[in-house]
Amino acid sequence: MMLWLVTWLCRPLLWLAQRREPAAPRRILLVQTAKIGDMICTLPVIDALARRFPDAALTVMHHPVNRALLKHDPRVTARWEADSSAWRGLGAKLRLARRLRAARYDWIVIASPNLPWLLLPLWAGIPRRIAVTANHGRSVQRAEPLLTDALRHQGERLIVDEWAELLARLDVPVARDKPLYAAPDADAAVDALGLPAGSLIGIGVSAANKLKELGEDKVAALVGELLARSDAHVLLVGGPDDRALAARILGRQPSPRVIDTTGRLALDRLPVLLARLAAYVSVDSGIIYLADALGVPVVSVVGPTDPREQRPLDPRSRFIVERLPCYPCSTVFRTASTCRVGTRACIGNVTATRIADEVITLLHQNRTP
Known part of the structure; x- marks a missing residue:
């Protein structure tokens, strides 16, 4: 709640501090910190980003349980293991924002849209902030204007179809395929x-x-x-x-x-x-x-x-x-x-x-x- 209040008080300055977005993203961060099933359902988004921007460095932040699932995936440039403990407390959130800012991501695609992840990208100065947001929670919904591209989830629609609709606005076509990469042995x-x-x-x-x-x-x-x-x-x-x-x-x-x-x-x-x-x-x-x-x-x-x-x-x-x-x-x-x-x-x-x-x-x- 403290970060929420500080963000809204500082939002004019934070908007002024945003970096200019390049014509095509060079560094993309996808955040999916849920477990195996949700990560697999996010694979179409990973695939779409990798196909649309083959020269961009794609980092996936993921729960530790998904380490092996992504280990052999050639589409992923870097893997960042994290769970909710990584941003528990105001100090941890601000440290994470500094780390995000230092990485100079051009796009952040938020597949785990809790309140911290709707606020931190603005603090990090990430130019393009993208999420399908939850259809409940006043704080989360009030944070939607801090995103550059958002679509509110509807309970009767498939999440993958909502991602396809949202990313189509950015000329990123999303299919339903979920390519997997097993260990060589x-x-x-x-x-x-x-x-x-x-x-x-x-x-x-x-x-x-x-x-x-x-x-x-x-x-x-x-x-x-x-x-x-x-x-x-x-x-x-x-x-x-x-x-x-x-x-x-x-x-x-x-x-x-x-x-x-x-x-x-x-x-x-x-x-x-x-x-x-x-x-x-x-x-x-x-x-x-x-x-x-x-x-x-x-x-x-x-x-x-x-x-x-x-x-x-x-x-x-x-x-x-x-x-x-x-x-x-x-x-x-x-x-x-x-x-x-x-x-x-x-x-x-x-x-x-x-x-x-x-x-x-x-x-x-x-x-x-």
């Missing part, structure tokens, strides 16, 4: 798993946001349904922290057709594994967006989220939505982590049989004659 790492031939179904066993998580009982029941109703092998997909959960699921579904891949591949190798799947099923989490970016059809249990604003885009994919009176309670700019009515019914009401029905339908529709 990713194919060898996946081959080393010794996966069987035939159809493979991946299941995301957990979620970073526990509000969305299916839970052990439901995942185990889903595995059982898929084993009984198909001849596919089922891959349990997750990170190192999911190994214990996967072991319990394997204990409840002891079959050679169930393969635990949790924690066996880093994020920059996981794309090669996902690309070999016939289908991937999960709640709305980062890895389901990774699968979608690779052209893998998914079954998404959307839970508290609204797929109108952000979702996997493959036309074959299927969505399970419980439209409760409290739905949706989690949006791209206001992520919920607890159930405000205490039931988690948007997840709890969805049975393993219902999820399996969607997966089997998907497999049948995509089967090659």
Whole structure:
């Protein structure tokens, strides 16, 4: 709040102190400090900027969890790891503004439009300040005039389409493609798993946001349904922290057709594994967006989220939505982590049989004659 007040008091001087914008940007900063799913949904913007300005240096500020996701991306000149602790407190914000000013960015594209990031670019003297802004929060909306180019989010529109509309005004065409770059040794790492031939179904066993998580009982029941109703092998997909959960699921579904891949591949190798799947099923989490970016059809249990604003885009994919009176309670700019009515019914009401029905339908529709 203090930076907000100081900014509005000083804004005439700050506007006078802005650097002149060059004919074409030479240094661009894209800020996306959310986690995996949001970063993947920002890849079309990264791709558009790199294509439109191939000679510009493109820096991406990102959450540390996305280090491997961007590590091999040739479009990105520099990676700047940061989370919200980097600008907590007035002193930290002013230090960050000085660092931004010293870097002499010509454009800043703000995909994480919280209040500090709508104010700091003005302090940094960045000539072109671009953001799709949240559709709630008075302070955030009052800061919109400090941007040079802004579009307010509408809940019923896809974020990627809003970015396309906004950047089209600057002659930057945005497509929906999400190019990914895996580690050079990713194919060898996946081959080393010794996966069987035939159809493979991946299941995301957990979620970073526990509000969305299916839970052990439901995942185990889903595995059982898929084993009984198909001849596919089922891959349990997750990170190192999911190994214990996967072991319990394997204990409840002891079959050679169930393969635990949790924690066996880093994020920059996981794309090669996902690309070999016939289908991937999960709640709305980062890895389901990774699968979608690779052209893998998914079954998404959307839970508290609204797929109108952000979702996997493959036309074959299927969505399970419980439209409760409290739905949706989690949006791209206001992520919920607890159930405000205490039931988690948007997840709890969805049975393993219902999820399996969607997966089997998907497999049948995509089967090659």
